[in-house]
Structures are given as C-alpha cells and as structure tokens.
Amino acid sequence: AIMASSAVAFGEMAPGDVKIMDMKVSGSLTGVPGDPAEGRKVFADRKLGNCLACHAVSDQSDQQFHGEVGPELDGVADRWSVDELRAIVVNSKAIFSEQTIMPGFYTLDVGINVRKDLVGKTILTAQQVEDVVAYLATLKE
Amino acid sequence: GACSATAFAGGPVDEQLVIDGEIEMTTRTAPPEGHPLDELISGWHYRTKETRELEADTFENPAMLYVEQGEEIWNTVEGTEGKSCASCHGDASESMAGVGAHYPKWDAEAGRPINIELQINKCREERMGAEPYAFDKGGQKPLTAYIKHQSLGEPMSIDLAEGDMQSWWERGKEMYYTRTGQLNLSCANCHEDHNGEYIRADHLSQGQVNGFPTYRLKQASLVSLHNRFRGCIRDTRAEYPAAFSDELMALEVYVTWRGTGLSVETPAVRQ
Numbered sequence: 001a002i003m004a005s006s007a008v009a010f011g012e013m014a015p016g017d018v019k020i021m022d023m024k025v026s027g028s029l030t031g032v033p034g035d036p037a038e039g040r041k042v043f044a045d046r047k048l049g050n051c052l053a054c055h056a057v058s059d060q061s062d063q064q065f066h067g068e069v070g071p072e073l074d075g076v077a078d079r080w081s082v083d084e085l086r087a088i089v090v091n092s093k094a095i096f097s098e099q100t101i102m103p104g105f106y107t108l109d110v111g112i113n114v115r116k117d118l119v120g121k122t123i124l125t126a127q128q129v130e131d132v133v134a135y136l137a138t139l140k141e
Numbered sequence: 142g143a144c145s146a147t148a149f150a151g152g153p154v155d156e157q158l159v160i161d162g163e164i165e166m167t168t169r170t171a172p173p174e175g176h177p178l179d180e181l182i183s184g185w186h187y188r189t190k191e192t193r194e195l196e197a198d199t200f201e202n203p204a205m206l207y208v209e210q211g212e213e214i215w216n217t218v219e220g221t222e223g224k225s226c227a228s229c230h231g232d233a234s235e236s237m238a239g240v241g242a243h244y245p246k247w248d249a250e251a252g253r254p255i256n257i258e259l260q261i262n263k264c265r266e267e268r269m270g271a272e273p274y275a276f277d278k279g280g281q282k283p284l285t286a287y288i289k290h291q292s293l294g295e296p297m298s299i300d301l302a303e304g305d306m307q308s309w310w311e312r313g314k315e316m317y318y319t320r321t322g323q324l325n326l327s328c329a330n331c332h333e334d335h336n337g338e339y340i341r342a343d344h345l346s347q348g349q350v351n352g353f354p355t356y357r358l359k360q361a362s363l364v365s366l367h368n369r370f371r372g373c374i375r376d377t378r379a380e381y382p383a384a385f386s387d388e389l390m391a392l393e394v395y396v397t398w399r400g401t402g403l404s405v406e407t408p409a410v411r412q
C-alpha cells in the first residue's frame with residue numbers, strides 16, 4: 001500500500017504511545033535506523049510527506065515546485081537536534097502551536113470527518129518518519 | 142542556501158481588471174465590519190499574466206461558450222407547462238441584471254438559504270413542470286453562469302437580516318475555521334493565514350467566490366462553487382458533504398459574505 005498502514009509493525013511504537021517531552025521524541029520509533037535516501041523521496045512524494053508543498057530545500061532543486069508556506073529547510077539540522085526534528089514531524093502542533101498549518105505525520109490527533117479508509121491511520125508510517133528525520137539530519141550548512 | 146528552487150509568489154499582483162477595456166471591476170476592496178482580513182482581494186490577482194488576460198477579454202475567455210449555451214437554455218421550452226425561462230422573465234439582460242450578485246438569499250418556504258442553482262431548480266419544478274437538475278448536470282452550470290454573468294462587475298452583497306440568515310452565517314463561519322481530515326486543515330489555514338504564498342505549484346488566494354462558476358484551465362471546463370468547496374475539503378483527506386447540503390449552503394453564505402463588495406466576475410478564469 002502507498003498510504004501509511006494502521007497496522008503497527010512489530011517493534012514499532014504506536015502513535016498513541018509516542019511521548020513528546022521538552023520538545024523532543026527521544027529515540028527511534030522503530031529501532032531501525034532511518035534511511036536518508038528513502039526519506040528524501042518521502043519528503044517530495046505528494047502521496048506521502050509532500051513536505052515540498054510547504055518547504056523549499058536547495059537539496060531538491062531537481063523537483064520543480066517548492067512551496068513557501070513554511071520556512072526553507074536548508075541548514076535545518078543546525079537549528080534542531082534529531083530528537084527535536086522527530087517531534088516536529090510526529091506532531092508539529094506540540095512544538096509550534098495549535099495554530100500551525102503543518103500536519104502531524106504520526107499522530108491520531110487529526111481533523112473531523114477523516115476519509116473513511118484513513119480513520120485510525122497516520123499520514124506516514126513510523127519507519128517513514130525515521131527516514132524523513134534521517135534525511136532532515138543531513139540538511140546542514 | 143541563498144540559491145533555492147523557490148520562486149516566491151510575491152502575493153497578489155498590483156493590477157486593475159477591466160473587462161474588454163470597458164467594465165472596471167472591483168477586485169480589491171475594504172472588508173465589511175467584523176471581517177478578519179484587512180483587504181478583500183479577488184482570486185484574479187493571484188493568477189498568472191496569461192490567465193489574467195484570458196479573463197479580461199470576453200472573446201478570449203473560454204468560458205463564454207458556456208454562457209452562450211446558458212442563453213440557449215434560457216430560451217428553450219421544457220417541461221409540462223410548455224414554458225422557457227424567457228416565457229416569464231423575458232430578456233435576462235434586464236430581468237436578471239444584478240440578481241446573481243445577491244445570492245444566497247433566504248427562502249422562506251424552504252426555511253433555508255438558496256443559491257442560483259437551487260432557484261433555477263425551483264422554477265423548473267414549480268413553474269415549468271420540469272425535473273430539477275442534478276448537481277452539475279444538464280444545464281445547471283451554463284445556466285447559472287449565464288445568470289451570474291448578467292451581474293458582471295456588480296459588487297456582491299447578501300442580506301443577513303432576512304429570515305434566519307444570521308444563524309446560517311454563524312454555522313458557515315464555524316465550518317470555515319474547523320479543521321477537517323487526516324491533514325487537519327481548515328479553510329482559514331490556507332486562505333486566511335497563508336494567502337499570497339505558494340503551496341507547491343499553487344498560488345494560494347483568499348478563496349473568494351465572486352468568479353463562480355469558474356473556468357479552470359486544469360480541468361478545461363466550468364467548475365461550480367460546491368464542486369470547488371468539495372475539492373478543497375477532499376484535499377484535507379476528509380469525507381465531504383453533498384452539494385447543496387445544509388453544510389455547504391451555510392459555507393456558501395459565510396464565504397460569500399467574506400467577499401462582500403468584490404465584483405461578480407462570472408465566468409472567471411483560474412488555473
């Protein structure tokens with residue numbers, strides 16, 4: 001399946017069990033190291049992270065359209081630690097504010113009337129979150 | 142990185158829309174009292190030069206074909222009563238001038254607001270003995286476009302003092318700020334907080350309704366307002382309400398108010 005699956009794989013942390021403390025999610029959600037190359041794809045893929053919809057990043061200048069709703073992510077790993085980046089991707093509302101437009105990618109705290117086939121499912125799988133975080137960690141200046 | 146792939150949108154263009162060099166359109170205006178935005182701006186200002194030019198010239202505007210189709214329907218007899226719209230309303234350029242700029246209107250019989258599409262269906266059922274159009278079907282889009290086009294340039298305004306309009310406005314407002322779907326987004330997130338910015342390839346506007354039905358180049362056809370509403374809700378990965386449902390009528394009342402004073406642009410051209 002292209003979409004995140006509700007079935008939490010063995011050894012993965014379920015969305016409801018992820019603790020955000022001091023703006024951090026400490027430690028991997030899966031125990032499997034993130035793959036930055038995979039994360040780079042998830043970042044651009046409109047059906048997955050679609051992070052490019054809102055964030056520009058020079059590393060992906062091969063992609064035609066970058067949004068400007070959020071900040072440019074060049075050098076983002078100089079500004080945030082890996083555990084902070086994981087918290088931002090998991091549930092940005094817990095880091096920025098309830099008002100942020102940025103979706104939470106591994107949370108079930110979502111909007112009303114969720115499309116039926118997506119109820120109880122997160123936007124990304126735990127491993128995709130790890131992959132994206134590994135990719136963000138490469139964005140240093 | 143100073144050299145990024147971003148092409149900054151730079152917000153709405155500072156230009157004036159004059160249709161056929163004659164009709165000066167109000168595409169920027171001061172908001173009504175209690176409005177969250179400082180200035181109301183038509184979606185026209187957020188489109189590319191090519192798209193803006195298509196709308197400014199009625200001969201170039203691809204949607205004018207639909208308006209002509211609407212005129213034909215206006216004059217066509219249908220139903221058991223042997224009547225056309227023209228049988229009762231005569232010349233639309235007179236009888237319908239300015240009418241479309243003031244919908245949705247309170248319908249006392251129905252006890253709810255109705256839009257032009259629903260008014261057309263009322264006349265078809267009650268006066269012509271014809272079947273109501275199903276959503277987006279039959280002559281609904283062209284006839285709606287034809288009627289709204291008779292208000293080209295007229296500033297939109299609706300009467301919230303009629304009937305129960307105010308409570309429908311409240312309900313629509315509630316919807317506008319409610320986050321929907323897996324992506325957890327409200328209309329306001331995109332159209333109030335981030336208009337003027339690119340979201341991937343799309344330059345976000347204020348999401349104004351003054352151009353509907355609107356010609357979308359992407360779909361190469363005329364798009365109705367409730368279709369657009371449903372598309373935006375669907376994009377948040379939510380289930381979306383039926384066209385003409387109470388939810389979408391409330392939203393139409395509220396969003397139309399949010400564009401108070403903007404000229405009717407029907408048929409507008411968008412990307």
